Every structure is written in structure tokens, then in C-alpha cells.
Amino acid sequence: MKCLALCPLALVVLTSFISAQDLDPWKKYQPRTLDQIIKNHAAKVLDDPDILMNFPDGSTAVLARDSFTSKVKVTYTGQSRSISPKRKELIKDWVTTIFGLERRDEHLKLFDTEFLFTETLIEYWLPVQNSLIQSLQEELKKGDEVTLYVAWIGARKESGKVDWVFFVNAFE
Secondary structure: OOOOOOOHHHHHHHHOOOOOOOOOHHHHOEEOOHHHHHHHHHHHHHHOOOEEEEOOOOOEEEEOOOOOOEEEEEEEEEEEEEOOHHHHHHHHHHHHHHHOHHHHHHHHOOEEEEEEEEEOOEEEEEEEEHHHHHHHHHHOOOOOEEEEEEEEEEEEEEOOEEEEEEEEEEEO
């Protein structure tokens, strides 16, 4: 049985989308593919960013105000790793922008690990909230298809390559 877990950051992110008429925040997640989000939405933000940051190493990053909350079907590979320092920096900048310095650390500590998922043979390393990891590992096995509830937070461009960063807020 697959699980849909409500996590702390998901609650905070979703409260801005809840209307008086629709109190189910998960309904705001639209069925899409990660590839669609990148091609149809995120790439436009990269060209005309909400927030643009330049780093001393020559890389740039954009942060998104519209996170294109989406339900995506992917395949679980079972592989995980620690989030890289550059990705962690992008996450820190997004969390600081959205929640402010006073709440940054509380939200930043929700993400330490990312998991590898595939979507039509394209690999995506996606940061997963710490509170979901045990359920994810217990309920899924390599090769399982899973629906992830994701939010796009931004991208980092370095040496001509773009690293698109999404959060996993829930799964089923």
C-alpha cells in the first residue's frame, strides 16, 4: 500500500495556495511530467527569472515564486545520496527567500537526502523530505512506479548545464 504523507514544509508551502472554497491542498497539484515542467514553465523562468543570483564561481541560479506544484509519475530506482553543497545552497537561498532568515534553519533541516527517479529514461535526483524517507524505502522497491507530489524551487546554471531542483513533498 502506497502512502501519502503530509510533511511540514509541504504544509507551509501549500497554505499559500489554499482557498476558502477548497481546503484540500493536494488538489492544487496538477498532473504533469517533470519534462513538461522544465520545457513549458521552468525554462521560461530561466529566461525571465523572478530572482536571479550570480555566484563567484561564474554560475547563476534562479529561484521560482511559482513552484508549479505537480503530481508526476516516475520510477523509483532505490538509489540515494546526500544533497550536494551546491544544491543545498540553492535550497537554502529559496527557503530564505520564501520563509525569511528567522525560519530558514527550521525548513532547511527538512532536506538532507535526494533519491534517483526516472521518467521516460531521463534520470532526476530529487530532494525528499526527511520525514518521507523511511516510508519511501519501506513501501517501494527498485522499479516501482510512484506518483510524487513535487514543487519546483529553481535551477542552477553552471558551465552551460542547468540543474533543475524539485522538492518531493509526498508520494503515493
